[in-house]
Structures are given as C-alpha cells and as structure tokens.
Amino acid sequence: MADTDMPMDQEPELTQGEGGLSEEEKKNVDQTLYELYKSRRPPVSLCEGVPLSAIINATWLPSDSKAMLAESWIPVPPEPEYEQATGEPKPPPPSFDPKDQEYNEMARRLSKSAPLRQWNSLMIKTKELEKEMDVLQKKMEDRDRPAVPPKRGARAPPPPPPDDGVREARLEELRNEVENANNEMQEAEAAYAELRGSFAEDPLSLVPWMQTLFALADAGMTTFDVSGRFFPFTNLRALFSSDNSSSYYEGTESVLGMFKRRYEKERGPNKIQILTKLVPNHFQDGYICQEFVPAVIERVRGNVFGYESTEPLDLVQLHWWDVKEHDVLPTLKALQALTEDKLEVVDPTTGELAIAEPKKVRAIGLVDFPPRAILSAIQAGVPVVSLQCPFSIADRSHMASLEMAREYNIKVLARDGLMGGLVSEKYLGVAAPSTTGPEDPDLDEVAHALELANNYGGWEKTQELLKSIKAVADKHGVTMQTVALRWQIDQVC
Structure with missing residues (x-):
C-alpha cells in the first residue's frame, strides 16, 4: 500500500x-x-x-x-491422524487467546461496528424517552393528588389547569417509541452477535x-x-x-x-x-x-x-x-x-x-x-x-x-x-537506492521512484529538494511527508 x-x-x-x-x-x-x-x-x-x-x-x-x-488468521487444527502418528492425546481445538493481536483487534473492530453504534444510540434514546416519561408521570400524579386545604387566612392555590388528554396522549406516544427502540435494540444485538461470529468464519x-x-x-x-x-x-x-x-x-x-x-x-x-x-x-x-x-x-x-x-x-x-x-x-x-x-x-x-x-x-x-x-x-x-x-x-x-x-x-x-516514497528522511543524504538489491518496502518500486527522481533532474537535485522539504518540516514540527502532501493539497486547480 x-x-x-x-x-x-x-x-x-x-x-x-x-x-x-x-x-x-x-x-x-x-x-x-x-x-x-x-x-x-x-x-x-x-x-x-x-x-x-x-x-x-x-x-x-x-x-x-x-x-x-x-x-x-485462524489457527489450523491438528490433522485427524495426529494421535495415531504421535501417540499423544489430541490437543484441544484452537481458541482465542486474549494476548493474541487478533483478539485485541477483533475487540477494537467490534467496538466501532455499526450494530454496536446503533445499539448505543438506541440506548441513549431510550433513556431520554424514559426520563421524559417520568416527568410526565409525576406531573399527572401531582394533578390527581387531593388538594391540601389552605391554612386559615391564606389564599387558596389556583386549581391545576384542566388536562385535555394531551399528557396522556404524549405518554402513550412515548411508550410506543420506547417499545420500538427496544425492538430495534434487539435487532442490533442480533446483528452484533452475528458479526462477532463472522470473524471465526472469515x-x-x-x-x-x-x-x-x-x-x-x-x-x-x-x-x-x-x-x-x-x-x-x-x-x-x-x-x-x-x-x-x-x-x-x-x-x-x-x-x-x-x-x-x-x-x-x-x-x-x-x-x-x-x-x-x-x-x-x-x-x-x-x-x-x-x-x-x-x-x-x-x-x-x-x-x-x-x-x-x-x-x-x-x-x-x-x-x-x-x-x-x-x-x-x-x-x-x-x-x-x-x-x-x-x-x-x-x-x-x-x-x-x-x-x-x-x-x-x-x-x-x-x-x-x-x-x-x-x-x-x-x-x-x-x-x-x-x-x-x-x-x-x-x-x-x-x-x-x-x-x-x-x-x-x-x-x-x-x-x-511522495515521489514513490522518496520523500522521507530515510533517503535524505544517502546514495540512490539500487535496482539490483532486494525490494525496498518503503518505495512503490525502486525503478519507478528512480524514474521520478531522474525526471526531476537526477539524484543530486532530488537531494536538494529533500533538504528543503526537511527544513520546512522541522520548522513546523511535522514530517516530510506532511509537507509534500500539504503542498499538493494547497495547489487548487
């Protein structure tokens, strides 16, 4: 890549x-x-x-x-003939080891998965709906509670406003929304379980x-x-x-x-x-x-x-x-x-x-x-x-x-x-990479990178360019690659 x-x-x-x-x-x-x-x-x-x-x-x-x-990534289980060939008991089937990199990667990936994000979003929504329901329920209970007689000489409190059924209707609406959210959460849980199992199948x-x-x-x-x-x-x-x-x-x-x-x-x-x-x-x-x-x-x-x-x-x-x-x-x-x-x-x-x-x-x-x-x-x-x-x-x-x-x-x-990967401190102040040696993993391809350098004017001129990029990178506390890509981004065509 x-x-x-x-x-x-x-x-x-x-x-x-x-x-x-x-x-x-x-x-x-x-x-x-x-x-x-x-x-x-x-x-x-x-x-x-x-x-x-x-x-x-x-x-x-x-x-x-x-x-x-x-x-x-899945460990290969022993062959069926293992016990006969070795005389030893067949080892248990491979399982996840929490120390394995794959196990940690799977947990990280699942934490960012669409089903889990949906479940979290629905959980937050449900809690907010239930909170609103509690507030409405309390107001309705206060309305139905018998009024306390005022003390002698005190003015009687105004009667509560008549409830025309708006609160009851809203409460019923909230109950339906909570029920729908719970159903969607169950679907998200099922999708999450299916996704978790898919790692072992893929x-x-x-x-x-x-x-x-x-x-x-x-x-x-x-x-x-x-x-x-x-x-x-x-x-x-x-x-x-x-x-x-x-x-x-x-x-x-x-x-x-x-x-x-x-x-x-x-x-x-x-x-x-x-x-x-x-x-x-x-x-x-x-x-x-x-x-x-x-x-x-x-x-x-x-x-x-x-x-x-x-x-x-x-x-x-x-x-x-x-x-x-x-x-x-x-x-x-x-x-x-x-x-x-x-x-x-x-x-x-x-x-x-x-x-x-x-x-x-x-x-x-x-x-x-x-x-x-x-x-x-x-x-x-x-x-x-x-x-x-x-x-x-x-x-x-x-x-x-x-x-x-x-x-x-x-x-x-x-x-x-990035000139095929040449824009890097690795290639600053060194001889040109060789096309006859082993592949350089940091370059797209050695021959391709050298062609880009030759088109620019040769390795010596490329070194001058890399020095200039390095100076800008050091000034701003960033990498050479960041400077080259930022220059490219800023050249609006």
Whole structure:
C-alpha cells in the first residue's frame, strides 16, 4: 500500500475547529475529518453518491494477490491422524487467546461496528424517552393528588389547569417509541452477535493486510485507487495480453474488493470507494471495444463486489496507450453506455418505463490524457468527471491538462505526491537506492521512484529538494511527508 493521489477541486481548510458545528456548518464540512481531527475541510464528491477522502490511497500490493487471498488468521487444527502418528492425546481445538493481536483487534473492530453504534444510540434514546416519561408521570400524579386545604387566612392555590388528554396522549406516544427502540435494540444485538461470529468464519478478517486497510479507512482514508506496477516496469505479457479478456489490475481489485465487503459488513454500506482502471490492448488485431469493454467491466465488478452484486463501479478510469494513432472515442462511448440504465416500456399505452438493466458504472475518468484528447472526449459528449495525472512538488509537467480540467470542472486526482516514497528522511543524504538489491518496502518500486527522481533532474537535485522539504518540516514540527502532501493539497486547480 503506497503512494497517494490527491483530489484537488476545492480549497481545503485544515485548521482545528472549536466547539460543535451548527446544522448549517455540518453541510459544508467533511464529517469524517471533523470527527477525527476537528478539521473544517469541505467535503469533496466525485459525483452524486461517491464521496472522496482528502487523501486517496494508490494501492500497490506488497505480494501476489493469490497468496494474500489465501492467508488465514485462524489457527489450523491438528490433522485427524495426529494421535495415531504421535501417540499423544489430541490437543484441544484452537481458541482465542486474549494476548493474541487478533483478539485485541477483533475487540477494537467490534467496538466501532455499526450494530454496536446503533445499539448505543438506541440506548441513549431510550433513556431520554424514559426520563421524559417520568416527568410526565409525576406531573399527572401531582394533578390527581387531593388538594391540601389552605391554612386559615391564606389564599387558596389556583386549581391545576384542566388536562385535555394531551399528557396522556404524549405518554402513550412515548411508550410506543420506547417499545420500538427496544425492538430495534434487539435487532442490533442480533446483528452484533452475528458479526462477532463472522470473524471465526472469515479467514481473511484479521490477517495483517486487512488490519492495515482497516486502519487507513479508520483514519479517514476511505478512497482507494487500484494501482500497481506499470509500463515500463512490468512484464509486457501482462500488459499486452493476447485475448483482452481480463483486467490488468485484477489482483488489486480482488484484494480491495474483499476489504470493501468486509469493512462495510462491519461499519455499514457505502463507506469505501474503489477507483478502478481500464487498460485495453488496442494494438491487438481484432480489438472490438463494444465487446471488450462490457466483458471486462463485468469482470471488474465481480472482483470488487462479488459476482452476485448489481452495484455499479464508483469510477472507471481509462488508460489509452496512443491517442494520436488510435481513436479512443469508440472505447469511451462503449464505456459511457455502461453509465446509463437500460430502460424498457412496461405500458405502451402510458409510455411507462422501467429499468431493465441497471448501469454498471457511476462515472468515467481519464488517466494521463493530453489536453486535446480531453477536449475531444468532452466534445463527443462523454461525461468525464476526473483526470488522473502526476502532479507534485517535483513534477508540474501536466499543467496544460490541469488547466483544461479546471476549465471544464473536472476533478484532478494528482498522483506521485511522495515521489514513490522518496520523500522521507530515510533517503535524505544517502546514495540512490539500487535496482539490483532486494525490494525496498518503503518505495512503490525502486525503478519507478528512480524514474521520478531522474525526471526531476537526477539524484543530486532530488537531494536538494529533500533538504528543503526537511527544513520546512522541522520548522513546523511535522514530517516530510506532511509537507509534500500539504503542498499538493494547497495547489487548487
């Protein structure tokens, strides 16, 4: 899990807020960031129904996706032949050990789960209702209590106001609300019990990479961009597969999809956004976009949501190898067709329509498109909502595309904000990392990071940049990464 993309469409406000927010202020504040950090940064949405977190995680898998998806946190029980082979009694089945990291993580996750939050909210509501009932009940008892005769010479107290049944009606209303809340609490308890049991049924629920992704989302980073090794740092056979039948980022999609389903099972629906990519091999003879696009999008949806789901993908970003020599518009149009519900007439007399097939994609984005290609897509009626391109403190080479995006209100997902991981004290004042040694876990990929450094002007010039970033970080008492990302956030396009 590595470098970051930044949505750059609104001026952020990262100052600490004081006190609570009014209802009007809540409309203009990212609620997640406010709850976590008291930040008053405005919310950002990719399109209707798809919010974006302040920082987007460009997800590179640390290992093969099949190996990651085959992991299990559940201890493996002994084989049936254990006793015969060893002559020793079979040990008891594995159970939770309170000292285990997984046990503590499970308790923490359950404490933040949607069923428990709902139960707590209902409990508070019930207590408030019961308190109001007690007050009403006392007033009604005081009304019905016989009046005490006044002392000789004292003025008699005024009679209590006549009760026209309002209090009784309100009391009955409160009783019904308490009963409904108690029923909902029972449902929340059942959901909580089911969720607690699901950990033992899901071998991936507590593996380390799942815990890492949960931690990122809990910190406010809920948007994940499907990423990984790419040209020229990967196997060409993987990039230019012969049949165009699979997604290039299939492994990352499957891992993030498993995480999304688990996270939303615990925290509630629509909490995680996954931004996918489409990388067709249009050099292949017989490439037919009308056949390729729907088939691959269906496969991507299966990776992300599971094959039984009808949910549309949040965003599909098109990468096109050569916009000058190969026309990208037919592929964009094929993708656009998947953003629309297919309708059918259910009543010819009235013209009433119904959705025959729901849309497969919510929004379309572009990756590294030059200005002219962006304009061509817009003029062709393609509803482009985002542009992903490099833009960082070390790379401002796509300014023309950024200006085009600003003119047409296209959101920019600016990547490489940390230069592939090089913006760190670890790489300050040292020789350039080697491409021949073991993998560096702190870099997206050594070759990719070195290419970014070379594009900036070489390792020596990169060192000068890192020194400047370090000086600013020390002045403000923050990390180098914070300085680089804050610079990226503040460059409003």
